[in-house]
Amino acid sequence: MILFLDYDGVLHPDAVYLERGRPVLRADGELLMWSRHLVDALASAPHVRIVLSTSWARELRFARARDYLPAELRPRVIGATWHSGMATDGEHRPLGRDTWWDTSTRYQQIRRYVDRAGLSQWIAVDDNPEGWCDADKHHLVQTDSMRGLSDSAAVQRLAELLESAR
Numbered sequence: 001m002i003l004f005l006d007y008d009g010v011l012h013p014d015a016v017y018l019e020r021g022r023p024v025l026r027a028d029g030e031l032l033m034w035s036r037h038l039v040d041a042l043a044s045a046p047h048v049r050i051v052l053s054t055s056w057a058r059e060l061r062f063a064r065a066r067d068y069l070p071a072e073l074r075p076r077v078i079g080a081t082w083h084s085g086m087a088t089d090g091e092h093r094p095l096g097r098d099t100w101w102d103t104s105t106r107y108q109q110i111r112r113y114v115d116r117a118g119l120s121q122w123i124a125v126d127d128n129p130e131g132w133c134d135a136d137k138h139h140l141v142q143t144d145s146m147r148g149l150s151d152s153a154a155v156q157r158l159a160e161l162l163e164s165a166r
Helices: 035-042 062-067 106-117 134-139 152-164
Strands: 002-005 016-019 022-025 049-052 077-080 122-126 140-142
Touching: 002 106, 035 152, 049 062, 062 077, 106 122, 122 134, 122 152, 134 140, 140 152
Parallel strands: 002 049, 002 122, 049 077, 122 140
Antiparallel strands: 016 022
């Protein structure tokens, strides 16, 4: 089972900006303040692995984005929908910000990963429902962008999906 994880609007409010290469939360609270809810939800699901579906993987690089997560979650992270190879034209020349990944919806990024990996069991936790096809909406735990996983309804939905996948 793969869990695609967004950060902004899920693990903290969607009010994060990069300042001098560092993410800064411009809302009450702190970065990843709701990650404990995810740790608790996954405690009884050791088979679940995480793929980062957050723009942090692009902006901060994979390892740095992963290392913001609590220690309990880091070993579960196996990849990201973004890979640095996507920033080249195939001949290792850097592209601008007009790559496929930059112009696609979060759903398209996740769906591409799902298709390439041949996944059948997966969940996405994200605050952005844009572009999700009806056939895949049952995989989505949609959070409110300002309440994220502090919303008990989102945590309950995640628990239901994790239980149904067992």
